Amino acid sequence: MTDSASFPAPLRRLGLTGSIGAGKSTVAALLRAHGLTVLDADAQARLVTEELETLERIEAAFPGTVRGGVLDRPALSAVAFADPARLAELNAIVHPRVRARMAALEQQAVADGAQWTVQDIPLLFEGGLNTSMDAVLVVDAPLELRVARVMERSQFSREEVLARDARQTPAAEKRQKADFVIDNSSTVEELETQVDAALEALGISQRRV
Known part of the structure; x- marks a missing residue:
């Protein structure tokens, strides 16, 4: 009988999303600093x-x-x-190709020995992709702060x-559906603390690069 321990653990996915201006890219950078493979849909x-x-x-x-x-x-x-109908038409052209690229990158991550990948997807909930994630991390900030960031x-x-x-899916709905909510309305140090806590809860080693 083959020892089951000889088989690699299946790859797990952490979905990363957030409303426009929430600061998702900043959190993605922090996750990369922990040595995680971040697959950026944008x-x-x-x-x-x-x-x-x-x-x-x-x-x-x-x-x-x-x-x-x-x-x-x-x-x-x-x-x-x-026009929402025209946007859906554009998404029908672009999104399948993006998903194919993301799948290829994920296969490469598996080949490289990754145990987790971060799926950085702005429209995670809108595309129903949250159901294929092992956990979902939502980055959020107050509306007026988000608006100011994007305007600048x-x-x-x-x-x-x-x-x-x-x-997009309303921010309140995203928070409700999330496994972890990262509040990006304060300092980078506070942001790092929240990211560290989420990774610890998921059992992801706190390795910084």
């Missing part, structure tokens, strides 16, 4: 929208949004985010930030 989406086949499909669905073989992101956002970071108007926030 980064993969950017790579996907540089692929010729994806660009062709986007241009066919949203004429005038690809110029000289390069995606005009502001033009696409103006069209897609103005992305030069959006207040109305644009609120419109994007309204298209």
Whole structure:
């Protein structure tokens, strides 16, 4: 009989999400500092929208949004985010490709011996992907603080930030569905303390790199 201890433990997934401006990227950086493999869905989406086949499909669905073989992101956002049906059409083009890339990265993490991966996915709940996670960590902050951060970071108007926030699962609902909630309204030191506590609760070693 083969000793079951000889088989590697199955990979576990920690879902990371949060409303716009909550500071999810800061938490992702802290998780990387613990040596965790963080798979960034937004980064993969950017790579996907540089692929010729994806660009062709986007241009066919949203004429005038690809110029000289390069995606005009502001033009696409103006069209897609103005209409939920159009946004769903864009997501149907991009999201399956992003998920395929994320799956390939996860397979590589397994090959590299990772026991956990962090799935950094802004639309984790909206896409129903929370059900495939072993635990979900939600980053949150008060609405006005989040709005101010995005206005400063992305030069959006207040109305644009609120419109994007309204298209996501409400922050209160995310907190309710989360296994861990990280409040990112104070100092980086306080943020680190909360992240450390969540990892300890999950049994993830506190190894910093």
